[in-house]
Amino acid sequence: MHELSVTRFIAASPEKVWDVMANRQEEWWCPRPWSIEMIAQERRPGGRSAMIMRGPEGEEMPQEGIFLAWEEGRRFVTTDAVTSDFRPAGPFMVGIWEIEPEGDGTRYTASARHWTEESMWQHAEMGFEEGWSACAAQLAELCEGG
Template identity: 30%
Template sequence: MESNIIFNKDFDSSSVYVMKIYDAEVSKVWDYFTKSELLNEWWAPKPWKCETKSQNFAEGGIWLYSMVGPEGERHYAQVKYGEIMEHRSFDGTDTFCDENGNVNPDFPEAKWLFGFTGVEEGTKVTVNIHFPNSEAMTKLIEMGFEEGFKMGLNQLEDILK
């Protein structure tokens, strides 16, 4: 059975809080969030695929990837990594961009903070996403972000089984 995902939207603080527990060791779950070849397996909601163009998982490093649709259409995005605490947490700034990493100014950037905590059931993953304003947050939600992200998190759960 898919474990529940908590997905709280707070428009007053322009933020989203997501929590999910995986039945796996912290180090294994960590790898699926930080290694491009593993991220490619689950980050995009099916039938879309995630394809990494480049990744440097280090403070100040960048993960440049595309979401590839069933018709071959591509949407590029990148995460610029901030502070990394091995097997505990990392943060990054997420933006839409072109294939060369040039940021698309039509879409606001979002600040993501990922947390990993060992619990009795396995690993609790928390994701805090902060938007510059509630309009930016609304725009992403209207693009289907909630459904897509939940789908990806559940895909990861299936992989970890």
């Protein structure tokens, strides 16, 4: 598997982390100063996952795909390999965001699985670790802050 991942301990209950993770994505999903506008989040396998990432210079990066899994309170999985009307698109990766209880907090893990080693390295060179780690820190800040 051609996988990149980040993990982080969050000093908050799994219920709290899941709530923020699932319901407040626009507050943590991409590294500041970028922002995200959620267009559609049909939380079920095959449901549409669509958003627009916006950069500080007016950049816009539409993201369109589907959910492969939605396991309430545990994880969700998306891909950009197909659109919600099942048209092939891309593909770039399968994204997995999951949590599990750990001690008195929660272990958050976000992974990107790629079809080829080349696309995995391309993602790494695009700043995967810095970007996805920044998102994990933003998620933790929201969960631990109250």
